[in-house]
Amino acid sequence: MTANAIEISGLRKTYAASKTQEAKVALKGIDLNIPQGSIFGLLGPNGAGKSTLINILAGLVTKSEGSVKIWGFDQDENPRQSRASIGIMPQEPNLDPYFTPAGSLDVQAGLYGVPRMQRKTAEILELIGLSDKANAYARSLSGGMRRRLLLGKALVHSPQILVLDEPTAGVDITLRNQLWENVRRLNDEGMTIILTTHYLEEAEQMCDEIAIINHGELIVRDTTSNLLSKLDSKTLVITPAEAVSRVVLPAEISQQTTEDGALRLSYRPANISDNEVLDHLRQAGVVIKDIQTDIPDLEDVFLSLTE
Numbered sequence: 247m248t249a250n251a252i253e254i255s256g257l258r259k260t261y262a263a264s265k266t267q268e269a270k271v272a273l274k275g276i277d278l279n280i281p282q283g284s285i286f287g288l289l290g291p292n293g294a295g296k297s298t299l300i301n302i303l304a305g306l307v308t309k310s311e312g313s314v315k316i317w318g319f320d321q322d323e324n325p326r327q328s329r330a331s332i333g334i335m336p337q338e339p340n341l342d343p344y345f346t347p348a349g350s351l352d353v354q355a356g357l358y359g360v361p362r363m364q365r366k367t368a369e370i371l372e373l374i375g376l377s378d379k380a381n382a383y384a385r386s387l388s389g390g391m392r393r394r395l396l397l398g399k400a401l402v403h404s405p406q407i408l409v410l411d412e413p414t415a416g417v418d419i420t421l422r423n424q425l426w427e428n429v430r431r432l433n434d435e436g437m438t439i440i441l442t443t444h445y446l447e448e449a450e451q452m453c454d455e456i457a458i459i460n461h462g463e464l465i466v467r468d469t470t471s472n473l474l475s476k477l478d479s480k481t482l483v484i485t486p487a488e489a490v491s492r493v494v495l496p497a498e499i500s501q502q503t504t505e506d507g508a509l510r511l512s513y514r515p516a517n518i519s520d521n522e523v524l525d526h527l528r529q530a531g532v533v534i535k536d537i538q539t540d541i542p543d544l545e546d547v548f549l550s551l552t553e
């Protein structure tokens with residue numbers, strides 16, 4: 247059995263009421279284990295509770311109930327070791343504009359008590375492609391460079407677990423690819439990666455396993471491939487040889503005509519086979535010129551579970 251990088255049980259968080267806001271239950275009892283060595287996606291609609299969960303892991307938000315173990319260390323019993331095991335790349339750049347990249351990494355390493363001899367400033371600058379900017383002020387860095395520096399800061403204490411909170415929001419395609427290359431490299435070297443993203447295509451490509459949170463509850467947790475196969479729905483896109491309007495088909499096949507005259511036929515493969523669908527179509531007198539299959543992606547799974 248694989249050991250777990252993170253073990254969360256019965257995790258609840260209620261934000262206290264303020265003058266302007268009622269108390270808010272952000273996490274309603276989450277049980278979640280994240281295996282060592284995985285690239286794990288934490289997904290959910292806006293306000294689902296992802297940031298709250300990540301901030302609890304980071305030690306930035308205090309949980310209300312439950313237990314959190316990071317690399318085997320209970321957050322309450324061994325706060326230092328649990329904090330040392332995890333590095334967080336936050337959503338918002340929190341860089342001091344008066345520090346250079348090398349300086350920022352050094353200060354961060356100091357905060358984590360990494361002895362000077364063991365600091366890997368040059369190695370990290372190389373990894374994040376900022377060696378030539380080592381001594382430039384952070385305020386002179388581009389948005390993309392600042393993001394990379396945030397990744398670097400998360401790595402100074404050589405954590406076993408790296409958490410990336412929306413790492414590619416508003417980031418161009420080149421930088422995104424570079425970031426994913428870095429993440430894959432770190433994962434190949436054994437680092438466990440946890441990420442939140444709004445780009446479901448990205449999660450589908452990157453993550454071995456995925457958990458979806460909605461309204462503070464864990465609604466599903468599975469391997470990406472199992473999640474994709476669970477959605478029992480398929481769509482055939484048929485281009486007819488001659489234009490057709492509505493075709494008479496059994497009720498279990500839903501149909502839609504697209505602007506360019508193609509027929510989109512959706513059905514549950516468990517109820518009816520592809521061949522049967524095509525037979526019905528031929529019986530209705532449709533001559534088929536071209537067929538394409540539209541297989542569900544993570545976005546479909548996500549929408550079916552959260553809407």
Ligand SMILES: Nc1ncnc2c1ncn2[C@@H]1O[C@H](COP(=O)(O)OP(=O)(O)OP(=O)(O)O)[C@@H](O)[C@H]1O
Pocket residue numbers: 261262267270271272290291292293294295296297298299
């Ligand atoms: N400091 C806070 N005080 C009060 N309520 C908060 C606080 N932080 C978050 N919340 C509320 O808790 C709920 C969960 O928020 P959270 O930021 O964890 O969601 P999220 O899944 O990260 O959303 P997003 O994808 O938009 O970042 C929301 O209803 C939010 O308004």
